[in-house]
Amino acid sequence: MAISFSEFIQLLLSSPAIAVTVALTLGVVLVNGWTDAPNAIATCVSTRSMTPRNAILMAAVFNFLGVFAMTAINEKVAQTMAKMVDFGGNTEDAVVALCAALFAIVVWATAAWYFGIPTSESHALIAGVSGAAIALQGGIGGINGAEWIKVLYGLVLSTVLGLFLGFLVVKLVGALFKDVERQSTTTFFRNSQIAGAAAMAFMHGAQDGQKFIGIFLLGIALSQGNATTDFVIPIWLMLLCSTVMALGTAIGGGKIIKTVGVNLVKLETYQGFSADFAGAVSLLTASLLGLPVSTTHTKTTAIMGVGAGRHLSSVNWLTVKEMVFTWVLTFPGCGLVGYLMAKLFIRIF
DSSP states (O other), X not given: OOOOHHHHHHHHHHOHHHHHHHHHHHHHHHHHHHHTTHHHHHXXXXXXXXXXXXXXXXXXXXXXXXXXXXXXXXXXXXHHHHTSBOOOSOHHHHHHHHHHHHHHHHHHHHHHHHTTOOOOHHHHHHHHHHHHHHHHHTSGGGBOHHHHHHHHHHHHHHHHHHHHHHHHXXXXXXXXXXXXXGGGGHHHHHHHHHHHHHHHHHHHHHHHHXXXXXXXXXXXHHHTTOOOOOOOOOHHHHHHHHHHHHHHXXXXXXXXXXXXXXXXXXXXXXHHHHHHHHHHXXXXXXXXXXXXXXXXXXXXXXXXXXXXXXXXXGBOHHHHHHHHHHHHHHHHHHHHHHHHHHHHHHHHO
């Protein structure tokens, strides 16, 4: 399926269903920008390499570039997301169910942001859409197991790779610079930290932008009465989603930055660089493999790996416990909300 920008505008003006679907999808992208993207820049703010305002602006720019560049090079993540569920043959009910799932995700993410909890928008999106598909199909027949299993692969990969690389990189950096006077490396690592944060913001856009593009195209297809998931991703859609995500990032994110960059582990500049480098490499690996992973999950496990590389007591395990509890709760919690919202929306509409 391919759609030009002019065709999209005509559909938007002629179909209330498409207008609602697009509005909710972009709403989720916007929420992702202000609740999830700040994870990418949390460490460079906590190490005072950048001011919060400058870091947020930088993240907005690199989120934009990440969505655009990675989708142009490799769109596997978007295709995985679009094919993860089957909403069945009744496209009218399918549109309603998808809208219910998107509404549930906005509610879930906004509540998590309010309490300053760095929840995973990726996991919320996957769980909400899956819950809606189960509600529509009356069972797990609406779940495409071959695509859904990639989520579990990504969950394991992001955890293991984030922890391992975070630990390895900080140990390697420490060994390389052990005989160098700490004060003389400050400028080098501050600049490296900024570059690492930019790479993390870029990879956040590359990963999360594609997830929402896949759902965006699925919504348009269903609104047209077409259940196909064979998409050609147009440039205008890359630009639209990346712009909205960048806008969301520019709106704020101070609470998430404080939780991830300050409360989790007290980092020095070289450790912040190590965490960003490890997180960016992990996200790039997952993107090239077509695995939808959580940028929040990947970044925080990288920070934990860095903290463990210094000493296990360096990690604030109470904060870790709260975050892990939220991650574990996201799949059943947001899945249930998506299921209930889909049932409610179908009954009402």
